[in-house]
Structures are given as C-alpha cells and as structure tokens.
Amino acid sequence: MNSLHKKYQPFITLLCRLLLGGVLLVAGGLKAFKPSEMAGAIAAYKILPANLSHLIGYALPWLEIALGILLIIGLTTRLAAVAGTAVMIIFIAAIISVWARGILIDCGCFGGGGEVDPSKAAEARRAYLMEILRDLGLALSGIYLYFFPYGRLSIEKPLQNIEEQ
Amino acid sequence: MAKQAKATKSSGGDNFTRWLVIGMVTLVVASGAIFSVVGEKSKANESFAILSDFKAGPTVVSTVDDANGAGITFNNGAAKTVDIWEDPQCPVCNTFEQANGEFVEDLVRAKKAKVVYHVLSFLGNESVSAANAAYCAADEARYLDFHKAMYLVQPVLENSGFYSTENLIKIGSYAGLTSQSFIDCVTKGSKLDKVRAAYESMGKYNVQGTPTVFFNGKLWERKNNAFLLEEFAAAFEAS
Numbered sequence: 001m002n003s004l005h006k007k008y009q010p011f012i013t014l015l016c017r018l019l020l021g022g023v024l025l026v027a028g029g030l031k032a033f034k035p036s037e038m039a040g041a042i043a044a045y046k047i048l049p050a051n052l053s054h055l056i057g058y059a060l061p062w063l064e065i066a067l068g069i070l071l072i073i074g075l076t077t078r079l080a081a082v083a084g085t086a087v088m089i090i091f092i093a094a095i096i097s098v099w100a101r102g103i104l105i106d107c108g109c110f111g112g113g114g115e116v117d118p119s120k121a122a123e124a125r126r127a128y129l130m131e132i133l134r135d136l137g138l139a140l141s142g143i144y145l146y147f148f149p150y151g152r153l154s155i156e157k158p159l160q161n162i163e164e165q
Numbered sequence: 166m167a168k169q170a171k172a173t174k175s176s177g178g179d180n181f182t183r184w185l186v187i188g189m190v191t192l193v194v195a196s197g198a199i200f201s202v203v204g205e206k207s208k209a210n211e212s213f214a215i216l217s218d219f220k221a222g223p224t225v226v227s228t229v230d231d232a233n234g235a236g237i238t239f240n241n242g243a244a245k246t247v248d249i250w251e252d253p254q255c256p257v258c259n260t261f262e263q264a265n266g267e268f269v270e271d272l273v274r275a276k277k278a279k280v281v282y283h284v285l286s287f288l289g290n291e292s293v294s295a296a297n298a299a300y301c302a303a304d305e306a307r308y309l310d311f312h313k314a315m316y317l318v319q320p321v322l323e324n325s326g327f328y329s330t331e332n333l334i335k336i337g338s339y340a341g342l343t344s345q346s347f348i349d350c351v352t353k354g355s356k357l358d359k360v361r362a363a364y365e366s367m368g369k370y371n372v373q374g375t376p377t378v379f380f381n382g383k384l385w386e387r388k389n390n391a392f393l394l395e396e397f398a399a400a401f402e403a404s
Contacts, residue, residue: 037325063194
C-alpha cells in the first residue's frame with residue numbers, strides 16, 4: 001500500500017493541483033469582470049456589513065485566480081494549497097451559515113448569486129448540499145497537497161529530487 | 166511524507182521564493198481589486214448618462230400620512246385613491262414604473278386622484294438608503310422626479326453598492342434636488358423612522374410583495390405580468 005502510494009503520489013499530487021487550481025481559476029475568472037455581481041452575491045449571505053462585502057467582492061476573484069495559477073503551474077504549492085483550503089473552508093462555513101439561518105440564495109460560486117425565489121426552496125437546499133460536498137472535496141485535495149506538494153509537471157522540485165537526479 | 170517536509174525546510178532559497186510569491190499574489194489581488202473598483206465607478210457614470218437629458222418637472226407638495234403606513238401622499242382629499250407599494254430595488258417595480266409611471270404622474274400632477282406611495286425596503290440595506298432618500302426628496306416636493314430618476318438608473322443587481330449615499334445625492338441632483346437640506350437628509354438618514362414605519366405597515370395592509378396597487382383600498386388583481394397600461398388605466402377608471 002505504502003509503496004503503491006509512493007509510486008502514484010506524484011500523479012495524485014498533479015491531479016489535486018489541477019483540480020483545486022482549475023476550479024479556483026475558473027471560478028475567479030468568471031467573477032473577476034463582474035465585480036458588482038460578486039459584491040451583490042456576497043451581500044446576499046448577510047454575514048458581513050455592506051461595505052466589507054463589497055470590498056471582498058472586488059478582491060476575492062483575483063485571489064482565486066492567483067491561487068489557481070500557482071497551483072496549476074506548481075509554484076509554492078504547499079502555501080497556495082493552504083490558502084486554497086482556507087478559502088474552501090470559509091465557503092463551506094458561509095453556506096452552512098445561510099442554510100442554518102434559512103436564507104435562500106444562489107451561492108454565486110461561479111458568478112451570479114443573490115436571493116432565490118422561495119418557490120425554488122427545495123432546489124436551493126439541494127444545491128447547498130452539493131456545494132458543501134464539492135468544496136469539501138476541494139479542501140481535501142488542498143490538504144493532500146499540504147502533505148505531498150511535489151508531483152509531476154511542477155515548476156518547483158524538492159531539493160532531494162534534484163540531488164537524486 | 167516526512168521526506169518532502171524536510172526538503173522544504175532545509176532549503177534557504179525556498180523562503181525567498183515564498184515571500185516573492187506572497188508579495189506577487191498580494192500585488193495581483195490589490196491591483197485586481199482596484200481595477201474592479203475603478204471599473205464599477207465608470208459603469209455607474211455610464212448609467213448616469215441616461216439621466217443627462219432628464220428634465221425635472223414642477224415641484225409637487227406631498228404629505229407623509231403617518232396613519233396610513235407613513236405613505237407619501239399626494240392630493241389628499243381627492244375622490245379616488247391609488248395606493249402603490251414599491252421597493253426601490255425591486256426589478257418588477259421598475260417594469261411597473263416604466264409601463265405606468267407616466268400615467269400615475271399625470272394623476273398626481275393633474276390632481277385626478279389621491280396617490281399614496283408606500284416606499285418599502287425589504288430587499289436589503291440599499292433599499293433602506295434609497296427609501297430614506299425618497300422621503301428626503303418628498304420633503305422638498307420632488308418625490309415624483311426623484312422616484313422617476315431612481316428607477317431609470319436602477320441597477321440590475323440588488324445591494325451591489327450602487328445606491329450609495331454619494332450616488333443617491335447624484336440622482337437627486339438630476340431631479341432638481343441640490344439643496345444642502347436634501348444632502349444632509351440623505352447623508353444622515355434623517356427619515357429612517359418613516360422608512361421603518363412604511364416597512365412595518367406591510368402586514369397591516371396584507372401586502373405580500375411589490376409592486377402592489379390598491380384602487381380605493383381594493384387590491385388590483387392584474388391579469389398578466391407586464392403591467393399593461395391599458396389594463397392599469399381601465400382598472401383606475403373602473404374604480
């Protein structure tokens with residue numbers, strides 16, 4: 001098992017990097033050029049005061065893009081993975097928070113966002129569950145990358161590997 | 166696992182890379198955010214362009230009827246009554262406004278009916294700010310113009326920062342509201358008690374959503390969602 005993992009670890013790391021990085025990059029890219037939409041989406045969570053949620057609406061997509069690129073090219077993977085995991089955990093907490101408070105919104109994860117018509121309550125709740133599971137999977141990818149940051153097709157290489165070569 | 170962890174720690178150059186990357190990420194995020202803020206500002210200016218040829222009409226005095234959910238009341242004492250319940254951020258209210266706004270404005274200006282505007286604010290903070298500004302405009306006898314200008318620039322998204330104090334004052338300036346008293350009223354939120362009273366009266370009048378219209382206290386049961394002027398006018402005549 002252990003040797004099997006050792007054999008495939010560089011590929012799993014690559015897969016996790018592309019998964020977490022890819023989702024972050026796409027999510028950030030779709031939102032970065034619609035900042036007012038993003039600001040409205042964050043305001044709909046009703047967690048932060050209006051001004052702060054607008055500010056985060058402007059900054060968050062760019063953070064996602066930056067982390068996504070770092071993960072995909074494999075530069076400071078561990079650091080980017082920690083930050084990416086933190087972002088995912090915040091998303092999970094925010095969705096649980098709106099779910100628990102009975103607020104019906106579109107998460108605005110990939111753009112859009114805002115309140116959902118009450119007639120679509122069941123769909124919105126199902127979406128919450130899927131979003132939590134998705135973000136949980138991405139957070140787990142991030143945690144894996146924390147422990148095994150070095151894999152295939154990565155700019156940074158562990159020193160030991162370089163010495164071995 | 167242990168091997169990989171050790172490899173990072175033993176490298177001195179890695180520390181430099183780390184700080185370099187943190188610095189670059191911060192730079193990207195900061196410049197991206199600034200770019201977005203600037204973009205939003207210019208977009209707001211674009212939507213104000215609609216108002217460049219906006220002509221404010223003569224002033225019309227209104228009263229605030231505290232007994233009737235703090236409604237902004239025109240032509241008190243006229244035979245027919247029209248009660249209109251709206252939220253400044255509600256997109257369907259804008260549809261209603263574009264279809265029937267002129268008709269209602271004529272009812273007010275030509276004193277054909279008593280018209281009561283109930284400015285609601287259940288769509289969030291920016292509805293509260295906008296409703297407050299609407300009451301401020303009513304104080305200066307310019308509710309009609311402010312209300313019209315506000316719906317013309319209504320943003321597609323709710324609570325996205327558009328109905329800021331700054332922008333509400335700017336909307337006012339197009340509607341002939343340039344006095345210091347209006348600016349102070351918007352800035353200080355002087356009318357928030359009226360805004361709250363209007364919001365709290367929804368239950369009393371059994372108003373479930375916006376826009377809702379009552380003719381002589383009787384709910385207008387519209388037949389379609391386009392708020393056709395013919396249907397609205399006919400319902401008014403029949404009332």
